[in-house]
Amino acid sequence: MKRNNKNIEFILEQMLSGKPKEDFTNDLDNEKFCEVKKALGVVDKLKSLASFNADKNFRDRLKNEFISKVKMKKVSLKSGKTSVIFLRFKKSFAISLAFLLLSLGTALASTNAMPDSPLYPVKKAIEAINKTISYDGRIRALKILNFNYRRVREIKYLQKIGDNKKIPQLMKEINQNIKELKLILAGGNLTNKEELKRKLNNFLKEQYVDGKPTKKESTSKSKNQQVQNTINPLSIPDKTKKVQTPVKKPKKPLPNQNDKPKNFSKDEQAPSKIKPIPKSKIIKNKSPLIKAIPKKTNSSKKEEKRK
Amino acid sequence: MHEESEKEIKKLVMQAKKGDLMAFSKLYEINFTPIYRYAFSKVRDKHYAEDITSQTFLKMVDSIEKFTWRELPFKAWLIKIAHNLSIDHFRRTTKEKSVDYYEELDYIEDKAINGVLFKKVLESLDELDEKHRNVVLLRFIAGLSCKETAAFMRISQDNVRTIQHRALKMLRGKL
Numbered sequence: 001m002k003r004n005n006k007n008i009e010f011i012l013e014q015m016l017s018g019k020p021k022e023d024f025t026n027d028l029d030n031e032k033f034c035e036v037k038k039a040l041g042v043v044d045k046l047k048s049l050a051s052f053n054a055d056k057n058f059r060d061r062l063k064n065e066f067i068s069k070v071k072m073k074k075v076s077l078k079s080g081k082t083s084v085i086f087l088r089f090k091k092s093f094a095i096s097l098a099f100l101l102l103s104l105g106t107a108l109a110s111t112n113a114m115p116d117s118p119l120y121p122v123k124k125a126i127e128a129i130n131k132t133i134s135y136d137g138r139i140r141a142l143k144i145l146n147f148n149y150r151r152v153r154e155i156k157y158l159q160k161i162g163d164n165k166k167i168p169q170l171m172k173e174i175n176q177n178i179k180e181l182k183l184i185l186a187g188g189n190l191t192n193k194e195e196l197k198r199k200l201n202n203f204l205k206e207q208y209v210d211g212k213p214t215k216k217e218s219t220s221k222s223k224n225q226q227v228q229n230t231i232n233p234l235s236i237p238d239k240t241k242k243v244q245t246p247v248k249k250p251k252k253p254l255p256n257q258n259d260k261p262k263n264f265s266k267d268e269q270a271p272s273k274i275k276p277i278p279k280s281k282i283i284k285n286k287s288p289l290i291k292a293i294p295k296k297t298n299s300s301k302k303e304e305k306r307k
Numbered sequence: 308m309h310e311e312s313e314k315e316i317k318k319l320v321m322q323a324k325k326g327d328l329m330a331f332s333k334l335y336e337i338n339f340t341p342i343y344r345y346a347f348s349k350v351r352d353k354h355y356a357e358d359i360t361s362q363t364f365l366k367m368v369d370s371i372e373k374f375t376w377r378e379l380p381f382k383a384w385l386i387k388i389a390h391n392l393s394i395d396h397f398r399r400t401t402k403e404k405s406v407d408y409y410e411e412l413d414y415i416e417d418k419a420i421n422g423v424l425f426k427k428v429l430e431s432l433d434e435l436d437e438k439h440r441n442v443v444l445l446r447f448i449a450g451l452s453c454k455e456t457a458a459f460m461r462i463s464q465d466n467v468r469t470i471q472h473r474a475l476k477m478l479r480g481k482l
Contacts, residue, residue: 009468012475039475045428045482046447052425054343054357062361066335067328069368074326 012039114157115166141184141196144177145203151177178204316381323371335364338382342389345449349393351429359396363389383455386445431481439474446471 107126110119127147134140151170158167181200185193316337322330342363347356366388374384432440438460445456446467453471457464 009472012468012472038479039472042475042478042482043447046443046478052344052347053340054347054360055353058357059339062339062357062364063332063335065361066364066368067332069365070326070328070331073368074328 012036115154115170116158116161116163137184137187138192138196141181142199144181144184145199148174148177148203313380317376320371320374320381324374331368334367334381338385339364341382341449341451342385345386345444346389346393348429348432348444348448349390350396355396359389359392362392366392379458380455382449383451383459386449386451387459427482431478434481435474435477439470439477442467442470443474443478 106119106122110117110122110126113119113123130143131140131147134143151174155167155170158164158170178200181196185197185200316334319330319334319337323334339360343356343360346359346363347353350356350359363385367385374381379387432443435443441460442456445451445459446453451459453464453467457467460467462470
């Protein structure tokens with residue numbers, strides 16, 4: 001019976017879906033056929049119920065309302081497109097933003113990283129990327145020069161902390177950079193070539209590469225140059241040359257300020273510039289010499305006057 | 308009336324999601340009558356049916372972006388909105404005086420409909436339990452397919468066929 005019902009349900013469904021009756025009704029016996037027919041009769045009646053329509057005015061009015069709402073939404077969609085996109089990809093946007101901020105922070109933190117810092121490889125990687133993405137020769141040369149100055153600073157730092165293992169590597173890098181710079185300068189189509197050459201020469205002048213100074217130090221050094229050279233990590237003195245140590249001149253003993261002025265003969269010249277220090281100052285300074293001299297009291301002054 | 312294939316509907320929905328006015332207009336034309344009929348057969352009042360229909364379409368504009376084909380076909384999704392709105396309506400109006408829906412017969416344009424038959428069909432539908440009545444309304448008033456009805460009611464297609472057969476059997480004795 002259950003199987004029978006299933007069959008009728010299936011046939012009814014097929015007939016409702018609009019397939020030709022002959023395909024299904026041929027195999028049916030009279031009883032089943034009658035049942036299907038009655039079911040279809042009910043369906044027809046139900047469908048007659050479904051043949052009513054809505055008020056035309058209402059239909060048109062609603063359509064206008066619907067279209068205006070769609071238009072309004074379209075406008076709002078256009079104006080708030082970014083916010084909608086943001087909401088749609090909220091999660092991925094947040095993740096990518098966090099990643100971006102993290103990488104930016106690391107990159108910023110690594111700019112002043114020294115070779116012993118864990119961020120130093122990041123710094124090197126950023127430098128490498130920076131170098132590769134600069135296609136303009138002048139900019140590239142300037143960047144390389146800047147990197148060289150950084151290396152020098154790092155070497156100074158390493159010397160300061162007493163870690164000499166990494167210094168040769170940095171030196172090698174500097175030399176490579178200089179070679180690259182020279183190659184860039186040798187190539188044509190460079191704007192401000194002279195300026196670049198001057199900058200490179202300045203670097204070579206200030207920093208000693210390969211243990212040899214590229215030029216003799218000029219006598220008129222600026223203060224900065226003097227400071228750099230005094231603490232220059234790359235400056236390794238040439239052993240073949242004798243180091244000229246400046247001979248110390250014996251200092252002339254300063255005239256005792258409390259000494260009475262001497263009577264100079266004609267041959268001797270009196271020190272013209274040395275002025276006698278006023279007594280008030282001497283008392284204020286309270287030097288040990290002053291302490292040794294007993295203070296003159298009023299009575300002693302009177303005695304002196306009598307004498 | 309509108310026998311658009313599922314492919315065409317999918318295309319229209321995709322365009323509507325992008326804000327295409329024409330696609331919205333077409334979707335309205337296709338789905339207006341089934342939704343109105345379903346709403347009317349549920350609430351048995353012209354004004355409430357109009358209210359539910361308009362609310363359904365306005366909700367559709369608001370939430371078409373959220374619509375996915377995974378759960379329900381588009382038509383079934385719209386009918387679901389109308390169904391939920393009609394439930395809300397019943398919640399609000401349970402204590403109100405029931406509307407005499409036979410007054411609405413004046414608005415039925417189809418001349419083929421006999422007023423007596425209309426009344427009889429609605430009365431016999433009222434005698435069915437909710438599950439059977441829903442299947443009949445969805446299948447023969449809203450015009451959903453067996454697959455769409457199954458998706459709407461969250462039951463299997465075989466189950467829909469069985470319920471439908473039983474409902475027709477019950478109605479046969481009353482009509």
